[in-house]
Amino acid sequence: MPKRDGDGWVDCDCGIRHWGRFGAAGLLLLRCDTDEPQVLLQLRAEWTHGGGTWALPGGARDSHEDSITTALREAHEEMGIDISALTVKHVFSDNHGPWVYDTVIAHSMGDAGARIANPESTAAKWSPIEQVESLALHPGLKRSWLSLKSLTIDSLKN
Template sequence: MRGDGDGWVLSDNGAHYWGRHGAAGLLLRAPRPDGSRAILLQHRAAWSHQGGTWGLPGGARDSHETVEQAAVREAHEEAGLSAHQLTVRTSVVTAEVHGTGGPAWTYTTVIADVPTQVDTVPNRESSELRWVAEDEVTELPLHPGFAASWQRLREVAAAIPLQAGLQPDA
């Protein structure tokens, strides 16, 4: 179902950004057996904007949604994740662009945890979903926006311990 946020915003410099009310993505973390962290990444379908690159499940925010609600909804649509499987920890505005005749467009990354590397179900927007070791993320061809924000996101996430006591989805 299309929401009221679907559509392009034109920036002052003529670039287009998806999401009439901004956009949000979910940086989902899970523990690995060795105690390090894994990040859920989406290999974007070839037909999509910046297709063939790796990034986070995410997309346009609808007018009635918080950034957290939008990121969790997009993760459900693109990866089959349910809100009850994860714990939202924080959110970080990772891009802000001034648009023509309207408020600034923002992309917000929501950081959340799951207790294990849960199974995912890709939709047509994904060529693949993969749990990637945090130290190996930059070895993949990343979506330019994600690549530009990865180091900052990694620093923010490192300051937040993985949520303890989560129960895996039964």
């Protein structure tokens, strides 16, 4: 297994220090077998960056990975997601220049085995798309949510 080399901070042009030397990626998983499609969120543990807020599973990209590989690996590590149960629909790039966060939008029929799988999160939940913005969101997710929301709704149409 290649060495993990993505861990580290980047001082970004936006004035924020971001995690991930080669950027970062996360998974927006939409469960489509319920009456209303639902987004998987995790509550970040208090000791983590952005602790106590709801976020997508994700983390630093390693130099040998593409962002889909990173997002699926992190979703498996953090939430036990069975990545063979997913269909990738879209990748949204939040490009800051020196740093990029790619959000991979995927669908599943069923819960894909989602659970709390490591100490970085303390709770997991499925939220209807329209209710996500009423939660206390991680600042990064909050910033891109409106774009992600419209892409998520679009992803249901094709």
